[in-house]
Amino acid sequence: VIFSFSSLIEKGAPLYKIYYADVDRVEKLNDRLVRFYFKKGTKNKELPLILSQIAIFSKKDWEGKDFAKPSLTPPLGSGPYIIGKFQPNKFIELKRNPNYWAKNLPSRKGFFNFDTIRNDYYQDTTVTLQALFSGNIDLREEYIAKIWATGYDNDLVKQGKIIKAEIPNNRTAILQNFAFNLRKEKFQNKFVRQAIAQVFNFDWANEKLFYNQYSRIDSYFSNTDMAATGKPQGKELALLNQFKEQLSPEVFGNLPQAPSFKTIADNRKNLKEAVRFLKLGGYDFVDSDNQLAEKMATQYALDRLYKHIIFIGIDLKEPFEYSREAGYINTLQQHQLIPQIFRVSNHSHAAQDVIHEHFKEFKKDTCFVCASDRIAVGVVRQLQDEGARIPEDFGVIGFDGVFLDQVSNPKLTTIKQPIFEMGEMLAKMLLQKIAQSGSPQGEVMLKPKLIRRQSTR
Numbered sequence: 001v002i003f004s005f006s007s008l009i010e011k012g013a014p015l016y017k018i019y020y021a022d023v024d025r026v027e028k029l030n031d032r033l034v035r036f037y038f039k040k041g042t043k044n045k046e047l048p049l050i051l052s053q054i055a056i057f058s059k060k061d062w063e064g065k066d067f068a069k070p071s072l073t074p075p076l077g078s079g080p081y082i083i084g085k086f087q088p089n090k091f092i093e094l095k096r097n098p099n100y101w102a103k104n105l106p107s108r109k110g111f112f113n114f115d116t117i118r119n120d121y122y123q124d125t126t127v128t129l130q131a132l133f134s135g136n137i138d139l140r141e142e143y144i145a146k147i148w149a150t151g152y153d154n155d156l157v158k159q160g161k162i163i164k165a166e167i168p169n170n171r172t173a174i175l176q177n178f179a180f181n182l183r184k185e186k187f188q189n190k191f192v193r194q195a196i197a198q199v200f201n202f203d204w205a206n207e208k209l210f211y212n213q214y215s216r217i218d219s220y221f222s223n224t225d226m227a228a229t230g231k232p233q234g235k236e237l238a239l240l241n242q243f244k245e246q247l248s249p250e251v252f253g254n255l256p257q258a259p260s261f262k263t264i265a266d267n268r269k270n271l272k273e274a275v276r277f278l279k280l281g282g283y284d285f286v287d288s289d290n291q292l293a294e295k296m297a298t299q300y301a302l303d304r305l306y307k308h309i310i311f312i313g314i315d316l317k318e319p320f321e322y323s324r325e326a327g328y329i330n331t332l333q334q335h336q337l338i339p340q341i342f343r344v345s346n347h348s349h350a351a352q353d354v355i356h357e358h359f360k361e362f363k364k365d366t367c368f369v370c371a372s373d374r375i376a377v378g379v380v381r382q383l384q385d386e387g388a389r390i391p392e393d394f395g396v397i398g399f400d401g402v403f404l405d406q407v408s409n410p411k412l413t414t415i416k417q418p419i420f421e422m423g424e425m426l427a428k429m430l431l432q433k434i435a436q437s438g439s440p441q442g443e444v445m446l447k448p449k450l451i452r453r454q455s456t457r
Helices: 002-011 014-019 047-052 125-134 145-150 190-198 202-208 234-241 264-280 290-303 319-334 348-361 373-385 419-435
Strands: 023-030 033-038 081-087 091-096 116-120 285-288 308-314 341-344 366-370 394-400 413-416 443-446 449-451
Touching (some): 285 419, 308 373, 341 348, 348 373
Parallel strands (some): 308 366
8 A cells, every 4th residue: 555655646647646745644554554644734624535545556566667657567456357458549358357356245246247348449529429329339428418418319229229228326426516716715705605606597507508418416415315305303413403503504404405597587586696695795786775766756756746655566575675665665654654565576467467456446646656667667558558547647656767667658757777877886996996905895875866757747
């Protein structure tokens, strides 16, 4: 073992010197035991597992040979196969070893059933596929989702001459992932990592790039009994409770769920959640003052002498929506009026459904303060379908002021978000942050503007 380790790091490929860099020294304890000492302060928790995988070479077999020089003489091994015929860069044949020392062990029974295994080498994946179709090779494992989905659509497969099969197994699921380099300061903030993970659109990538061939895994041990299920309980919970004060409360909750991007609403939800994580992580932000905006809209409706003010919000549990509702509620309370709120999905047809269902309940001199221009457009359309007069009997105020407010008929009175000012402020804060060596700039709330048009008096 000591000979193998020393030979690999001193004369083997440069990779091994890096791979085992955290090993300080190796010591022989007796004829059957060695001890590896790790360098003080090493944080490589995988090192014991890595060392267990080290290839063991016979010191006696290598006597008189130079470990650093390439050789075509097969080394002494202890596995179930020995090297037979071979041609460098072309093929190698493995012959079953009749004297394999472990062939009668229970753990080896049923394995190694082929007398000869030949591996042919190809430099191109496409060539190996054609080698399968031409009969030059018997078995090929497919690694590329696109080829698996599109590369086997031919008569050989359809006629059963080539068998395309997904073979179930009980092995731990193979992990493919993006990993954060925690040695970089920006990734040491857990909220930054959560924000990035929140906006990784796996659903799009799987459909557009990987032909829906992949499934997300929710454990390092997926497809095994070691994968976590449900909340911690029993002995696991008892062990965790010993360190409860040091652990995040999330450890004791439900299993974390990867974000879904099945719908447009999911996209917005995940982006908002990512923003929330970044705010928790202390990142700088520029936003419009949503609460002030709806205060302005509600007060304007009262000033136009509408007697009943109804808020139609977006059915989302998001900070911006809470702020808009708060602006509406606070203004009505100041005038000793009772709030009335409907919440719908952010679609014009959803707003139309609400107006149609409740139209007979709405009195004249009512103004609808809406959480978005999209909702406001739906309100206007349905009021017109019901034969209502806008703005004489009913008023409508939107929110955003980006595009829909101008194509509505009549054009919408709306709260216009200061988009260009927000961009200018972001640029200014970025320059200040650079000049101040990255010091925090905080959160800036910009005042929105009320645009008066034909949907209100």
